[in-house]
Amino acid sequence: xxxxxxxxxxxxxxxxxxxxxxxxxxxxxxxxxxxxxxxxxxxxxxxxxxxxxxxxxxxxxxxxxxxxxxxxxxxxxxxxxxxxxxxxxxxxxxxxxxxxxxxxxxxxx
Amino acid sequence: xxxxxxxxxxxxxxxxxxxxxxxxxxxxxxxxxxxxxxxxxxxxxxxxxxxxxxxxxxxxxxxxxxxxxxxxxxxxxxxxxxxxxxxxxxxxxxxxxxxxxxxxxxxxxxxxx
Numbered sequence: 001x002x003x004x005x006x007x008x009x010x011x012x013x014x015x016x017x018x019x020x021x022x023x024x025x026x027x028x029x030x031x032x033x034x035x036x037x038x039x040x041x042x043x044x045x046x047x048x049x050x051x052x053x054x055x056x057x058x059x060x061x062x063x064x065x066x067x068x069x070x071x072x073x074x075x076x077x078x079x080x081x082x083x084x085x086x087x088x089x090x091x092x093x094x095x096x097x098x099x100x101x102x103x104x105x106x107x108x109x
Numbered sequence: 110x111x112x113x114x115x116x117x118x119x120x121x122x123x124x125x126x127x128x129x130x131x132x133x134x135x136x137x138x139x140x141x142x143x144x145x146x147x148x149x150x151x152x153x154x155x156x157x158x159x160x161x162x163x164x165x166x167x168x169x170x171x172x173x174x175x176x177x178x179x180x181x182x183x184x185x186x187x188x189x190x191x192x193x194x195x196x197x198x199x200x201x202x203x204x205x206x207x208x209x210x211x212x213x214x215x216x217x218x219x220x221x222x
Contacts, residue, residue, distance in 0.1 A: 004152075033208075033209075042199060042212040042213055044212075045209070045210075045211075048208075048209065058209075092152075097155045098145075098153070100145075100152035100153045100154070102151060102152050103151075103152050
């Protein structure tokens with residue numbers, strides 16, 4: 001039982017590049033979410049999904065897209081990276097409490 | 110709108126002393142309250158939660174938290190701190206269910222030997 005996995009662990013992008021942060025879970029939880037963590041700002045919700053085929057925006061959705069074709073996977077897409085998106089990104093699932101992945105540290109230059 | 114405040118950026122305590130990490134919240138309706146801990150270069154780990162019932166909640170690693178409705182607080186406590194408790198602690202709240210959480214900005218706990 002791997003729980004919540006995220007790839008890659010680290011990524012450096014140039015401004016304007018696109019990429020997808022992967023998130024997978026093997027706990028069969030319906031609810032999944034993406035957060036970004038910035039110093040002094042805690043965790044802010046980007047997007048979330050209450051089940052396959054259903055997604056919604058969180059607090060800071062601009063510049064990010066998501067889709068949820070299966071229960072297991074919830075990728076986060078950056079279509080045109082900006083330096084303001086430099087952050088640590090966490091994926092989480094929820095059933096009673098939240099289970100977090102190990103995070104992806106993204107730097108946009 | 111829901112909000113969570115952690116008024117202290119950092120808390121310093123000597124090993125063996127009691128510790129308190131403060132959290133206050135604002136929600137409409139009954140709150141669901143959580144504490145999470147983050148060790149360096151790791152994701153967040155669940156410590157404890159209050160949904161309903163006894164105001165004193167016991168959690169992992171000897172931590173506990175007290176729900177105080179009149180003061181809208183949910184402070185994290187431990188009777189005797191360990192150096193290994195040094196980490197970043199987050200309080201979180203939801204007013205609808207346990208799925209969509211609003212997190213505080215975090216408090217760094219430093220326990221000195």
